[in-house]
Amino acid sequence: MVKQDYTVSFVTPAFLGDAEQNGSWRTPPFKALLRQWWRVAAAKEHNYNHVKLRETEGRLFGNAWLENNFSQSQVKLRLDNWRSGKMNAWAEAPKSISHPDIKFPVDANLYLGYGPLTRNKEAKKTTFKDKLNAAIQAEESNALKIIYADGSNSAIQNTLQIIHWLGTVGSRSRNGWGSLEFGGDGVVFKPLEQNNPLLQVISRPLEKCLELDWTHALGNDDKGLLIWRTKENYVSWREAMKDLAKIKIAFRTSLKFNRHNGQMDCRHLLAYPVTNHPVSVWGNQKRLANQLRFKVTKTAQGYIGVAYHLPCGIPSQLLNALTEADRNWIVKQQLGVWQKVHGILDQQMQRI
Incomplete structure (x- = not known):
């Protein structure tokens, strides 16, 4: 088994909820993120055949459905701690923008984060939904250890590089919330450039x-x-x-x-x-x-x-x-x- 240590840091606040929808560091969302981008990294190798891709994914990340080939995950993730997020209230000043279909200015945060964020009509400002401890704030970081089978080294490394370029996690992550990056002693990730061979492959x-x-x-x-x-x-x-x-x-x-x-x-x-x-x-x-x-x-x-x-x-x-x-x-x-x-x-x- 290969063991590698990273630091994962959020560039934007992350709406990464626990069972009560409070902001919290947890490994399952990161495992799901790894699987999501592994599929993109491995799709061409499997000739974009989703059946073959799913079988390989099941053997690598664990499954209970492959006939006579049930297996535990060969990829394990550990965070240094599962602490609660430190952003206890939404204190960001509104960033007003115009919308041609709406008569009044729109808060950019609310437009991109509606769901975990809502508008307090009385105070006329953006707040957390139901006033919950709903976010991990920007610049928060945690130690992340990834353990995986030696034969999966190139696939996992490619996936981590793609996540470093494009990965986000949590609610409204497709709108840029929960943008993350990897770092650590001796960890080097390549910059996002058009001619990178890995980008061409995927x-x-x-x-x-x-x-x-x-x-x-x-x-x-x-x-x-x-x-x-x-x-x-x-x-x-x-x-x-x-x-x-x-x-x-x-x-x-x-x-x-x-x-x-x-x-x-x-x-x-x-x-x-x-x-x-x-x-x-x-x-x-x-x-x-x-x-x-x-x-x-x-x-x-x-x-x-x-x-x-x-x-x-x-x-x-x-x-x-x-x-x-x-x-x-x-x-x-x-x-x-x-x-x-x-x-x-x-x-x-x-x-x-």
Whole structure:
């Protein structure tokens, strides 16, 4: 077994809850994060075959379903402690931004963190939901030990490198909360650069990614990888998050609702549900997670916001619930919708 020690630090506050939804350091979310990005790192090697990939994942991370091959996990994680988060109240000053669909200024923190965050109407400020001890604050760190089978060394190392580049954890992590980084004595991770061989291995053309209904690769197009960074370097994570909120509003509101009420429309392809614009056959219970994700990264020049696209088709459970007309509409429109979103990001940000 190989044993490696790291320091894991949060760049932005993490809504990483325990059983009572209070902010707390726990290993299960980090184990889930490792598995999530391992799938992306290993997908090409398995020819993007989800059945073979799942079998290998089961043998590496443990399973109770492989016939005659049940196994415990060969990967173990240990945190130095499982302490509660230190952010006991949301004291961040509102970062007001404008939204074309809303008449009054919007707090960027609330826009990207709605759920664990809410608005106190009486005090007219953003607060934790239900006033719980809901976050691990930025700059908090913990010692993390990872133990794994020697034969898995390259796969685990590649996965940790990808997490260092793009990983976030906890509630609303796809919006940049819970952005993390690894460090430690003698630990060296490479910077996020377009020509890194590992990034090329885990990327596929956008059109190919949309053919599968599960997350398996970063997208690329004729301009390169679908990874962007903010044009500016900021002195704090707060300013980087504010910029990401403005960028999200820009690409979402560029997609207007032009079809009849209850039909699938362009903005539904980004994530679902959409406030005040339900798809009739999906109702309010169906969920489509964001494919376009954010992260805040700390560099020698300051903080930057990162956006990246892990494209995939609409999951079959959602697709099969739609009318035939809406399914045909998706086939014709899906690629063009994402290309329009990428065009907005090319204007608002810059490719790595």
